[in-house]
Amino acid sequence: xxxxxxxxxxxxxxxxxxxxxxxxxxxxxxxxxxxxxxxxxxxxxxxxxxxxxxxxxxxxxxxxxxxxxxxxxxxxxxxxxxxxxxxxxxxxxxxxxxxxxxxxxxxxxxxxxxxxxxxxxxxxxxxxxxxxxxxxxxxxxxxxxxxxxxxxxxxxxxxxxxxxxxxxxxxxxxxxxxxxxxxxxxxxxxxxxxxxxxxxxxxxxxxxxxxxxxxxxxxxxxxxxxxxxxxxxxxxxxxxxxxxxxxxxxxxxxxxxxxxxxxxxxxxxxxxxxxxxxxxxxxxxxxxxxxxxxxxxxxxxxxxxxxxxxxxxxxxxxxxxxxxxxxxxxxxxxxxxxxxxxxxxxxxxxxxxxxxxxxxxxxxxxxxxxxxxxxxxxxxxxxxxxxxxxxxxxxxxxxxxxxxxxxxxxxxxxxxxxxxxxxxxxxxxxxxxxxxxxxxxxxxxxxxxxxxxxxxxxxxxxxxxxxxxxxxxxxxxxxxxxxxxxxxxxxxxxxxxxxxxxxxxxxxxxxxxxxxxxxxxxxxxxxxxxxxxxxxxxxxxxxxxxxxxxxxxxxxxxxxxxxxxxxxxxxxxxxxxxxxxxxxxxxxxxxxxxxxxxxxxxxxxxxxxxxxxxxxxxxxxxxxxxx
Numbered sequence: 001x002x003x004x005x006x007x008x009x010x011x012x013x014x015x016x017x018x019x020x021x022x023x024x025x026x027x028x029x030x031x032x033x034x035x036x037x038x039x040x041x042x043x044x045x046x047x048x049x050x051x052x053x054x055x056x057x058x059x060x061x062x063x064x065x066x067x068x069x070x071x072x073x074x075x076x077x078x079x080x081x082x083x084x085x086x087x088x089x090x091x092x093x094x095x096x097x098x099x100x101x102x103x104x105x106x107x108x109x110x111x112x113x114x115x116x117x118x119x120x121x122x123x124x125x126x127x128x129x130x131x132x133x134x135x136x137x138x139x140x141x142x143x144x145x146x147x148x149x150x151x152x153x154x155x156x157x158x159x160x161x162x163x164x165x166x167x168x169x170x171x172x173x174x175x176x177x178x179x180x181x182x183x184x185x186x187x188x189x190x191x192x193x194x195x196x197x198x199x200x201x202x203x204x205x206x207x208x209x210x211x212x213x214x215x216x217x218x219x220x221x222x223x224x225x226x227x228x229x230x231x232x233x234x235x236x237x238x239x240x241x242x243x244x245x246x247x248x249x250x251x252x253x254x255x256x257x258x259x260x261x262x263x264x265x266x267x268x269x270x271x272x273x274x275x276x277x278x279x280x281x282x283x284x285x286x287x288x289x290x291x292x293x294x295x296x297x298x299x300x301x302x303x304x305x306x307x308x309x310x311x312x313x314x315x316x317x318x319x320x321x322x323x324x325x326x327x328x329x330x331x332x333x334x335x336x337x338x339x340x341x342x343x344x345x346x347x348x349x350x351x352x353x354x355x356x357x358x359x360x361x362x363x364x365x366x367x368x369x370x371x372x373x374x375x376x377x378x379x380x381x382x383x384x385x386x387x388x389x390x391x392x393x394x395x396x397x398x399x400x401x402x403x404x405x406x407x408x409x410x411x412x413x414x415x416x417x418x419x420x421x422x423x424x425x426x427x428x429x430x431x432x433x434x435x436x437x438x439x440x441x442x443x444x445x446x447x448x449x450x451x452x453x454x455x456x457x458x459x460x461x462x463x464x465x466x467x468x469x470x471x472x473x474x475x476x477x478x479x480x481x482x483x484x485x486x487x488x489x490x491x492x493x494x495x496x497x498x499x500x501x502x503x504x505x506x507x508x509x510x511x512x513x514x515x516x517x518x519x520x521x522x523x524x525x526x527x528x529x530x531x532x533x534x535x536x537x538x539x540x541x542x543x544x545x546x547x548x549x550x551x552x553x554x555x556x557x558x559x560x561x562x563x564x565x566x567x568x569x570x571x572x573x574x575x576x577x578x579x580x581x582x583x584x585x586x587x588x589x590x591x592x593x594x595x596x597x598x599x600x601x602x603x604x605x606x607x608x609x610x611x612x613x614x615x616x617x618x619x620x621x622x623x624x625x626x627x
Contacts, residue, residue, distance in 0.1 A: 013217060013220045013221050013222065013227075014221070014222055014227060015227045015230045015231050015234070016155055017154070017155060017217075018217050018218075018221060018227055018228065018230075018231035019158070019231045019234045019235060020154040020155035020157075020158035020159070021154050021158075021213055021217050021316070022210065022211075022213045022217065022231060022232070022235045023158045023161075023162065023234075023235050023238055023239070024154050024157060024158045024161070024210075024309060024312055024313065024316070025103075025209065025210025025213045025312075025313050025316050026208055026209065026210040026211060026213075026235055026239050027158070027161055027162065027165070027235075027238070027239060027242065027309070028107065028161075028209075028210070028309045028310055028312070028313040029206060029207045029208065029209045029210070029313075030165065030207070030242060030243065030246060030281065031110055031114065031279075031280070031281055031306045031309065031310060032106060032107075032109075032110045032206075032278070032280075032310075032368065032372075033204070033206050033207035033372070034207075034246065034247065034250060034267060034280040034281070035267050035268060035275075035276060035277035035278060035279075035280035035283075035368070036203055036206060036268075036277065036368055036369060036372045037049065037200050037203050037204050037206075037207065038247075038250070038251075038265055038267035038268045038277075038280070039264075039265075039267070039268025039269070039277060039369075040192065040196045040197075040199050040200040040203065040268070041192055041196065041197060041200035041204075042185070042186075042191055042192040042196070042256045042263060042264070042265060042268075043182065043185040043186035043191065043192070043251060043255075043256045044186055044188070044192055044197060044200070045200075045247050045250070045251060045267075046182075046243075046244065046247040046248050046251070048197065048200045048201055048204050049204055049207060049243045049244070049247055050240070050243070050244060051201060051204070052201065052204035052205050052207060052208065053207075053208075053239070053240045053243060053244075054427075055205065055424065055427045055428060055431065056205070056207075056208040056211070056236070056239070056240075057236055057240070058387075058420050058421070058423055058424030058427065059208075059211060059383050059386070059387070059424050059428065060211060060232045060235070060236050061232070061406045061407070061418075061420045061421070061424070062383075062386050062387050062390050062406065062418075062420065062421045062424055063075070063211055063212075063232065063386060064228055064229040064232040064233075064404050064406070065229075065390055065402060065404050065405060065406050065418070065421075066078075066079040066386060066389065066390050067218040067224065067228045068218070068224050068225045068228050068229060068402065068403040068404040069082075069393070069400065069401070069402055069403070070082060070218075071218035071219045071221060071224035071228070072218070072219050072327070072531065072533065073219060073323040073324065073326070073327045073531035074089075074093065074323075074324060074327040074328075075092075075096060075212040075324075075382070075386070076092040076093075076095075076096055076212070076382045076383070076385045076386035076389065077089050077090070077092045077093030077096055077324065077327065077328065078327070079092075079385070079386050079389035079390060079393075080092045080093075080385050080386075080388075080389045081331070081471065082389070082393060082397075083388070083389035083390070083392040083393045083396065084389065084392065085469035085470070085471070086331065086333060086468065086469055086470060086471055086472070087457075087468050087469050088385065089331070089333065090328065090333040090453075090454070090457050091381075091385065091450070091454060092381070092382055092385035092386070092389075093324060093327070093328050093333065094449070094450060094453035094454065094457075095378045095379075095381035095382045095385070095450065096212060096324060096378065096382045097321060097324055097325065097355070097378075097453075098374070098375075098377070098378035098446070098449050099209070099212065099375060099378040099379050099382060100212075100317050100320045100321035100324065100355070101317075101321065101355055101358050101359045101362065102209075102359075102362065102371055102374055102375040102378065103209050103210070103313065103314070103316070103317035103320070103375070104136060104314050104317035104318060104321070104355070104356070104359040105132070105136075105359040105360070105362045105363040105371055106206075106209075106363075106368070106371045106372070106375065107310045107311075107313040107314040107317065108132040108133075108135040108136045108139075108310070108314045108359070108363060109128065109129075109132040109363050109366070109368070109371065110132075110278065110279070110306075110310050111131065111132065111135050111307050111310045111311055111314070112127060112128045112130075112131025112132060112135075113128055113278040113279040114279055114281075114282065114302070114303045114304075114306040114307040114310065115131070115303060115307050116128075116279060116282075116303070117282060117299045117300055117302070117303030117304075118300065118303065123271045123278065123279065124271045124272065125366050128278070128366060129363065129364060129366045132363045133360050133363065133364075135311065135314060136314065136356050136359055136360050136363070137356070137360075139311070139314055139315050139318055139356075140318065140352050140353065140356040142315075143315070143318050143319070143322070143347060143352050143529055144342060144345060144347055144349045144352055144353075145345050145347070146345045146346070146347050146527050146528075146529075154312065157305075157308060157309060157312065160305060161305060161309050162238060162242070164301075164302065164305055165242045165245075165246060166242070166245075168246065168249065168281070168284060168285070168288075169242070169245035169246055169249055171288060171290075172245075172246075172249030172250075172252065172253060172284065172288055173245075173249065175288050175289045175290075176249065176252045176253045176287070176288060176289060177248065177249060177252045178252050181251075181252060181255055182248060182251055182252065185251070185255055185256040186256075191256065191258075191263045192263075198434060198438065199438050201431070201434070202373070202376055202431055202434040202435045202438055202439065203369070203372050203373065203376060205375075205376050205379055205380065205431060206372040206375045206376055206379075207243065208239070209313075209375060209379070210313065210316070212320065212382070213316060213320070219531060219532050219533070220532060220569070224403065225403020225404055226403065226404075228404065229403075229404040246281075246284070249284060250267055250280065250283075250284050251265065251267075253283075253284050253287035253288060254266040254267050254276070254283055254284070254287055266283060266287075267280050267283060277368060278368060279306075281302055281306060282299060282302060282303060282306075285298050285299055285302050286299065317359075318352060318355075318356070318529070319528050319529050321351065321352075321355045322347075322348050322351050322352060322529035322530065323529065323530060323531050325338045325339070325348065325351040325355070326338070326339050326348055326351070326529075326530055326531055326534055327531060329474075330473060330474055330534075330535065331471070331472060331473050331474075332461075332464065332466060332472040332473065332474065333457060334457075334460070335460060336474075337350055338350060338351050338354075339351075339474075341536075345527075346527060346536070346539070347527045347529045347530070348529055348530065352529065362374070370441050370442070373435060373439040373441065373442035374441070374442045374445055374446055376431065376432075376435045376439075376442070377432065377435050377436070377439070377442045377443075377446035378446065378449075380428045380429070380431045380432030380435060381432055381450075383424070383425075383428040384425050384428045384429045384432060387421045387422070387424045387425030387428065388425055390406075390418065390421050391417060391418065391421050391422060391425070394415055394416055394417060394418060395415050395417070398414070398415055398416070405418075406418040406420045406421060407420065408420050474535065491517070491518045491519070491584055491585060491586045491587075491588065492518075492519050492521060492575065492578060492579045492582065492584040492586070492587045492588075493518055493519065493520050493521065493550075493587075493588050493589075493590075494521045494522075494523060494571070494575050494587070494589055494604075495520055495521065495522050495546055495547070495550060517560045517562070518554060518560070518561055518562070519561075519562040519563070519564060519578075519582060519584070520547055520550040520551070520554065520561055520562070520563045520564070521563075521564050521565075521566070521575065521578055522543040522544075522546055522547050522563075522564070522565045522566075523565075523566055523567070523568060523571045523574055523575065524536060524539045524540060524543055524565065524566070524567040524568075525567075525568065525569065525571055526567050526568065526569055527569075528569060532567065532569070536567070540565065540567075543565045544565060547563040547564075547565060548563070550563060551563050564578070566578070570607075571603075571604045571607075572603060572604045572605075572606070572607025572608055572611070573607065573611075575587065575589075575604070575607075575608060576607070576608065576611045576612075576613055579613045579614055580613045584613070584614050585614055585615065586614060586615045586616075586617060587608060587612070587613075587614060587615070587616045587617070588617045588619075589604070589605060589608060589616070589617070589618045589619070590618075590619045591605065591618065591619065591620050605618050605620075
């Protein structure tokens, strides 16, 4: 007899995939942060970005250690859960949810501005606001239907984006870079004033949106302890290098001008004043000294690339908020409604709709400064909690396995205290205080968001009869584990959907012969909007039932059957990996019971044919023949 052996998760993303996804999110911020910060920092814009970059570097190290320890969705909320309690965890998670909403809003708002290279009406109200709302609506609808992410597409776009930014820096250094101009346009205390510099510093962290992606992607990394820190270091190096180069080129191409106390740069002016605050990289392109057809081609290329990168960043925000809210609901920090799945598409539709509406509401005023300020409010709270949690874990649980440890540790009473996290926490807390003091709108909306969230958490927990600080988690049914495993395998038979009569298994038996050893593999596909360990009980109950039927019918057909249930985001890759692991001689894929998109040569069948590790037989119901 065979037992249903359940493998937890298929981790399939390496350093390249982690870097591409993280850089696609963090690097996308250059397309809007440059204008927001330059409006206040003026000639000190490069210095302001580097100072914020130093804080980002400290924060990135903290996330590398935390995500390597806890490769799960939730980021700072997850770190705080392990270090403190559920109340602190929710506080961090709720602040983080504001960041995701702002990522969606600000990325979507800038998409039409870069498409303005083709359609100028999208560069100013109401075209930019309507365009941003359409972007959010379209991506929300696609995410409800189960839109996923392509690791290969992310890698290609991240490399294309990085190469384009490096190209602009190199061309700019040859054509417009003027070191003496960069020095002479700064008169600290006047141009810019000290208050402007502090204001700009509090805004500059918007340049590093997306660092939480490292935590969400860690759950899919092949080796989180090794791959996550490497990916973080690569992102850190690339982002700081790009910002250092692009800012000096930008201020050479669009220098600070004015008289007395009234100085400005076109980088920080809105479209009504013929400036480029809403599309700063296009502003750089137009002032590089390139003319004619070359300028037109470069503008169109940068416009399309920037819009695409920002679309992906918007979609990443939707996926991030979906995973975060699922994690909070799983730990009974949010009502179960936030973890409710669409009946057909199995995606968290309520969360997607709710937070998309919030993002749309924040986008409607069309104020980029407001969006940047509000992001800094939530991000600094979340980052400060992450730093504090990692330091607390060093004190509270020094013996825990840490695949990656931050450098610069100070021994205090037999405890290794990471100075990077201490300095990072002090820095992010100071930045949060400056946002609180200097930005009235962010203070009003941000504090209101946190008060409403924490108040709702308290009411919900009290009504559920739960302690505010005690760890609680929704219990899921245990999967069957009542059969005996066989060792040898020669054929792999993936089973789809409701194939309760095991037709694919019986068809495979005719090919492999009597007495063959066969593995029946049921793959639960996890939507990108959910964590890999999401409690998909209905799918797993169905899978266990189908596998038990396959085992019984396979035995009647004279087969020795091993049954296995796995979950993954990429069924094709999981099947290939399993075939290689068990050294299968044949993969038999019957698609009669597959979803409609898989019944011909769908994504899974196409992947198997492209990456076949052995002989592959595919039987499709449409033509009733084997390929």
